[in-house]
Amino acid sequence: MPDVAAKSAALPKLEVCQVSKSYRVQGKLLQVLDEINLEIFPREFVCLVGASGCGKSTLLNIVAGLVPPSSGEVRVDGQVVPGPGADRGMVFQSYTLYPWLTVAQNVAFGLQLQNMPKAQQQERVAYYLHTVGLTQFAGAYPKQLSGGMKQRVAIARALATKPEVLLMDEPFGALDAQTKEQMQQFLQDLWQQTHITVLMITHDVEEAIYLSQRVHVMSSRPGRLKQEVPIDLPEQRDLDLKLSPEFLSLKREILHSLRE
Structure with a gap:
């Protein structure tokens, strides 16, 4: 986890500056987000947690450039982002794979849009399929994969374009509970390998603590960041960590903040 001195010396990779979002619903203005910094x-x-309807997904879509504030x-790196860009990779809850493309073709999709030479595409796809443990499924179609495998493909596709920030x-x-824990362990291991900058939203407090270095708790109506909780746990983690007193103490603190 970056310490205070390291943070003060580094420039932020991603900044959300005074972001608010309102929609007009049946003639009335509905404020969804209020001055998010x-x-x-x-x-x-970093993980964001909050109740359903607190604006987590809206905030992530604004960061991705899919929704204007x-x-x-x-x-990103000090430059204002006007819309979607290759500097931000996005992974959604639904797998968003193209069913008519093979696993390898799905991972290569963004690389084709970048007009990357074929040989370089193949090398990049092979590397990320190996990284997510799906080399042997390169020729398979999404309908032949489990839910966890589909999400691995989606993550490989997002990473293949080498974004500055991964948004999840x-x-x-x-996913079911067992597959979910397997994917949490997979994502922890993947982050250890790549150390890509990640912003992830979840309603699962245990998941947020297990994966992140900081958790931000959001309040709702309108959505605000109400508390930042540093996760002072070892960088390398296994699932047994969820049973430790330190982990349970953090879980209590975040749940208490959500209930307030």
Whole structure:
């Protein structure tokens, strides 16, 4: 986990600056987000937790450039982002794979849009399929994969374009409990390998603590960041950590904040 001195010396990789979002519903203005300020530093894994309807997904979609803010701005490496870009990779709860493409073709999709030479595409796809443990499924189609395997393909596709920041919108929310824990362990190991900067939203408090270096708790109506909880746990983690007194203490603190 980056210490205070390291943070002060580093520039943020991702900045959310005074971001608010409102929608007009049946003639009335509905404020969803209220002046969100957030900094994420290089190599950090940060989670946002909050109740359903608190604006987590809206905030992530604004960071991804899929939804414009009503006010405020998002910056990557100090540059304002006007919309979607290759500097941000996105993984959704639904697997969003193209069913008519093989696993390898799905992972290569973004590389084709970048007009990368074929030989380089094949090398990049092979590397990331190996990274997510799906080399032997390169020629398979999404319908032949389990839910966890589909999400691994989606993560490989997002990583293949080498984004500066990986954005994850409840990526394991649709999985059963056992597969979900396996994918949490997989993502922890993957982050150890790549140390990519990650912003992930989840409603699962245990998942947020297990994966991240910091957890931000959101309040709702309108969504605000109400508390930041540093996760002072070893960087390398296994699932047994969830049973430790330190982990349970953090879980109590975050649950208490959510209930307030």
